[in-house]
């Protein structure tokens with residue numbers, strides 16, 4: 001009978017967060033399926049191959065469908081310890097580890113569609129400001145600021 005020493009389990013469990021390991025293995029599988037695409041990118045984007053893995057400088061190349069890319073972005077944006085950083089910060093974190101063409105655009109779209117980020121945006125003071133118009137008397141101000149009125153209605157409805 002073979003009994004694995006306990007430190008083997010500890011190493012497996014604590015090496016990297018599970019999601020990270022999961023993301024990496026998904027990328028590796030997807031990259032194998034999309035090797036032709038990566039080879040087409042190689043010259044244009046100056047990619048290099050090392051032991052079967054494709055890199056752009058220090059970043060792992062990611063080739064695959066939107067689901068895979070969204071999964072990668074989510075790993076750097078959604079977890080509580082990441083705290084939903086904005087587009088610039090998410091991009092900065094992500095590009096240290098992963099790369100694909102138009103990554104920044106995908107990050108932008110992801111964050112624009114992130115319910116948590118959008119909810120936070122609505123509660124920022126700049127969006128809440130037009131509410132003060134609401135308390136102004138129905139005078140020239142009210143009639144001349146259609147745009148302001150639109151914002152008031154939106155803000156109040158969401159609260």
Ligand SMILES: [Zn+2]
Pocket residue numbers: 077078084085111114115116117118
């Ligand atoms: Zn978010």
